[in-house]
Amino acid sequence: MRRLLIAIPYVWLLALFIVPFLIVFKISLSDTAIAIPPYTPTLDISAGLGAIREFFAALDWENYIWLTEDDLYWKAYLSSLKIALISTFLTLLVGYPIAYGMARAPEEWRAMLFIMVILPFWTSFLIRVYAWMGILSQEGYLNQFLLSIGVISEPLVILNTNIAVYIGIVYTYLPFMILPIYAALEKLDISLLEAAEDLGCSRFSAFWLITVPLSKQGIIAGSFLVFIPTIGEFVIPSLLGGSRTLMIGKVLWEEFFSNRDWPVASAVAVVLLLILIIPIVLFQRNEQKQREAGR
Amino acid sequence: MALDAFAPWEDPTAKPLIQFQNVTKRFGDFTAIDNLNVDIFEREFFALLGPSGCGKTTMMRMLAGFETPTEGSILLAGQDIAPVPPNKRAVNMMFQSYALFPHLSIWENIAFGLRRDRMPKDQIAARVEEMLRLTRLDKFARRKPHQISGGQRQRVALARSLAKAPKLLLLDEPLGALDKKLRQETQFELMDIQEKTGTTFVIVTHDQEEAMTVASRVAVMDHGKIIQVATPDVIYEAPNSTYVADFIGEVNLITGKADPKGDVLQMHWAEAQPAIVGAPLEGAQAGQDLHYAIRPEKVSISTEKPVEAANAVQGKVLDIAYLGNISTYHVELAGGQIIKAQAANNRRISRRAFTWEDDVWLSWTATAGVFLER
Numbered sequence: 001m002r003r004l005l006i007a008i009p010y011v012w013l014l015a016l017f018i019v020p021f022l023i024v025f026k027i028s029l030s031d032t033a034i035a036i037p038p039y040t041p042t043l044d045i046s047a048g049l050g051a052i053r054e055f056f057a058a059l060d061w062e063n064y065i066w067l068t069e070d071d072l073y074w075k076a077y078l079s080s081l082k083i084a085l086i087s088t089f090l091t092l093l094v095g096y097p098i099a100y101g102m103a104r105a106p107e108e109w110r111a112m113l114f115i116m117v118i119l120p121f122w123t124s125f126l127i128r129v130y131a132w133m134g135i136l137s138q139e140g141y142l143n144q145f146l147l148s149i150g151v152i153s154e155p156l157v158i159l160n161t162n163i164a165v166y167i168g169i170v171y172t173y174l175p176f177m178i179l180p181i182y183a184a185l186e187k188l189d190i191s192l193l194e195a196a197e198d199l200g201c202s203r204f205s206a207f208w209l210i211t212v213p214l215s216k217q218g219i220i221a222g223s224f225l226v227f228i229p230t231i232g233e234f235v236i237p238s239l240l241g242g243s244r245t246l247m248i249g250k251v252l253w254e255e256f257f258s259n260r261d262w263p264v265a266s267a268v269a270v271v272l273l274l275i276l277i278i279p280i281v282l283f284q285r286n287e288q289k290q291r292e293a294g295r
Numbered sequence: 296m297a298l299d300a301f302a303p304w305e306d307p308t309a310k311p312l313i314q315f316q317n318v319t320k321r322f323g324d325f326t327a328i329d330n331l332n333v334d335i336f337e338r339e340f341f342a343l344l345g346p347s348g349c350g351k352t353t354m355m356r357m358l359a360g361f362e363t364p365t366e367g368s369i370l371l372a373g374q375d376i377a378p379v380p381p382n383k384r385a386v387n388m389m390f391q392s393y394a395l396f397p398h399l400s401i402w403e404n405i406a407f408g409l410r411r412d413r414m415p416k417d418q419i420a421a422r423v424e425e426m427l428r429l430t431r432l433d434k435f436a437r438r439k440p441h442q443i444s445g446g447q448r449q450r451v452a453l454a455r456s457l458a459k460a461p462k463l464l465l466l467d468e469p470l471g472a473l474d475k476k477l478r479q480e481t482q483f484e485l486m487d488i489q490e491k492t493g494t495t496f497v498i499v500t501h502d503q504e505e506a507m508t509v510a511s512r513v514a515v516m517d518h519g520k521i522i523q524v525a526t527p528d529v530i531y532e533a534p535n536s537t538y539v540a541d542f543i544g545e546v547n548l549i550t551g552k553a554d555p556k557g558d559v560l561q562m563h564w565a566e567a568q569p570a571i572v573g574a575p576l577e578g579a580q581a582g583q584d585l586h587y588a589i590r591p592e593k594v595s596i597s598t599e600k601p602v603e604a605a606n607a608v609q610g611k612v613l614d615i616a617y618l619g620n621i622s623t624y625h626v627e628l629a630g631g632q633i634i635k636a637q638a639a640n641n642r643r644i645s646r647r648a649f650t651w652e653d654d655v656w657l658s659w660t661a662t663a664g665v666f667l668e669r
Contacts, residue, residue, distance in 0.1 A: 199408030
């Protein structure tokens with residue numbers, strides 16, 4: 001019985017992660033073809049053992065070699081990494097003070113503030129990103145507002161630049177940063193800060209020496225929760241970013257749907273997954289450490 | 296008694312280290328401290344004792360700088376400390392929760408305050424080692440707070456607050472989290488450390504035994520006021536009010552009317568009972584309402600009427616609380632008044648002279664109890 005219970009998550013993982021991954025991996029080793037599905041070879045088990053042997057013989061690493069030859073791909077990977085790093089940092093910069101404010105707010109306000117942070121999730125993510133197009137475009141609300149108060153005389157070009165992508169990512173992923181940091185800060189005993197002050201710290205140095213180290217786990221968790229999905233982010237760069245915003249998620253999309261080159265697209269996806277495994281493992285390790293410290 | 300000569304509060308020329316001058320502290324409508332005056336002297340071990348909510352913690356937090364008085368001023372060595380922020384005061388506090396920094400080792404916790412003062416590295420190391428030795432924590436220097444026991448944590452908190460050699464050390468219920476046995480040991484350790492370092496200690500506690508054990512003087516507080524400040528023996532033997540008498544230890548309280556008779560004071564308290572005879576109370580008028588307070592251990596219990604006792608009453612044993620070393624007898628007198636008497640169990644329990652429903656005599660001397668006006 002116990003084995004059965006333990007088996008359920010593994011079956012789940014097998015069905016929804018490993019099997020699809022193997023399919024994608026197999027396609028990445030295939031060649032593109034004008035057919036349905038658009039790649040060869042396809043496996044036909046009924047044709048007997050010889051056909052299966054033939055099938056495996058036709059698989060090769062060609063697409064992976066291609067990824068290293070065309071500099072578009074590694075540039076896209078690097079650019080995604082850069083955008084993900086910068087936007088994670090920006091999200092932390094915006095999210096930390098919000099989480100801090102929430103944790104220090106009077107008890108009766110906290111539930112309300114909490115709802116305000118997660119409320120945007122109730123609207124479709126796509127609609128919210130579209131709304132940002134309306135705000136950031138040349139005739140958008142932001143430019144209209146800035147022009148009307150006379151801060152600028154020419155409308156700013158924000159939409160279709162990397163700045164718009166950063167704004168979009170920070171906005172979208174902010175709750176993922178706020179919530180773990182809030183959880184860490186809420187547990188912080190105020191008397192620790194009083195003790196630090198009592199021992200000669202200014203308010204500011206007490207913050208750096210006590211509050212920040214003690215919310216470290218929350219900062220790390222929040223950063224991974226933003227960083228990991230941002231690397232493969234597709235919707236935000238394609239809607240808010242310009243033609244020069246290079247992100248691997250967008251490249252992946254174009255290979256699949258514009259070029260219909262499924263094998264190369266699959267290779268891109270497999271490499272992306274391998275890249276993401278590193279931060280995911282680090283994130284897991286952080287969670288583990290936190291659980292052990294909590295005990 | 297030569298050893299006990301430390302009593303700067305009796306010396307009119309002594310300068311107090313801390314002076315509370317008409318200090319009032321209000322939180323909204325609530326008055327936590329009500330027009331309070333008290334002097335605390337250097338090298339004193341001063342205890343603030345009272346039930347929760349009496350304002351003792353507020354007093355301490357004002358000394359540490361976490362609260363400012365609404366009215367009045369607090370002087371430290373003659374200087375008003377109201378404008379001095381907590382991180383600039385020569386006052387350190389040991390927190391009730393210990394407030395040890397969980398991400399730092401014991402060594403770093405103790406060094407924390409010294410580092411903030413930008414003390415040279417070798418001096419910090421020397422001072423931390425000294426503190427570790429003083430609190431017998433040498434072996435644990437590298438551990439984190441969650442890797443040591445509650446008693447050790449308490450000593451780390453003490454070492455950390457003493458490291459900066461403050462003029463004044465504040466202890467907020469320092470032993471509250473320890474079990475009874477460890478608490479008693481630690482009380483003596485605290486006194487020892489206080490003597491060695493010569494630091495002035497102010498301790499907040501709701502445990503009267505703890506206050507009596509460690510303190511040179513005890514201030515009993517209630518509702519933001521200090522009811523009595525005195526040495527532990529005076530607080531116990533000569534409380535100034537029924538509140539203090541009742542708060543400290545066990546006491547029998549009897550109410551009656553005053554009847555001064557020459558150099559003694561008598562109190563009539565029940566029709567069929569003889570008047571209680573005791574030492575006179577200054578200003579007591581005939582017929583005035585009075586309270587008489589007497590400790591159970593000062594009441595003797597016997598089967599025969601004692602021959603030469605200033606006070607003797609007869610009653611029936613209602614209840615016996617056996618505490619091992621002593622027993623407390625609850626004796627009901629004819630009028631319904633219950634008096635507690637304590638006797639040492641210097642014989643085995645099977646050979647006890649009295650049991651339930653026995654008629655007994657209670658007696659005490661003229662100086663055993665005190666008359667109180669309020």
